[in-house]
Amino acid sequence: MFARRSVPPTAPAPEPAPGDPRRPAGPGVELRGVAKRFGDITAVAGADLSVPPNGRLGVVGPSGCGKSTLLSMICGLTGPDAGTIDVLGAADAPGRLARCAWMPQRDLLLPWRGVLANARIPLENQGLTRREASQRVRPLLDRFGLAEFADHRPAQLSGGMRQRVSFLRTVAADKPVLLLDEPFGALDSITRADLQDWLRAMLADEPRTVVLVTHDVEEALLLCDRVVVMSARPGRIVASVDVPPYAGTGAAARRARLADPAxxxxxxxxLAHLESAR
Structure with a gap:
């Protein structure tokens, strides 16, 4: 069973100084008239989105509607062909990338590295030594139920465990904006529910701005405070639904939420918006 909290909580981090990428400035994530083409194919057309700092936005839509492309543009890995993107005050691609941690659909683990070594990659890229990065990541291994597999290589792990390592690596980057592309899609239902509960608890303790792409409408409504629906390609935002908050974390709160008539x-x-968006 996945261990959500098996390490003592750490002291709150100091308030980031002005200019620090982790300090909220303006909107969390804002897109205005964003479009993206690949040759003759328009993947995204005129997307307008606004996520407040520490807000959580879920994005659902038909396969191939440009959801993953949207995340790639937000974090600066792909440039829009039209429109503007702002992430915590940064409109340029390097600035957006400095503020975002992106978890793609595929785990992209390095096969020659173990679990710990894969998870510490973003910290090494930030200039920490391997020893410093390992010290930062080891407590997270317990939270993700991976402590006993620290030295296991990806080929020794199940698909679900590989997905957990990928999610751990995203969280370990310690960025203020999390871009999650089907983060729990490869997991069994029990582990998926545990990780959903853990993410809600983590965001309650350590708020981040989150954009979550998922095909699971219930997952989007459980984890986010707003859900938008994209149309079939070319992707447009065709509906936006505010999600009322609910108290509590853990399995009991989730079950009660799922059974709530509202x-x-x-x-x-x-789901009705999705059906009409095809």
């Missing part, structure tokens, strides 16, 4: 009605509303 939640069921909200889920059905988003």
């Amino acid at each position: 939640f069921i009605a909200l889920r059905d509303s988003v």
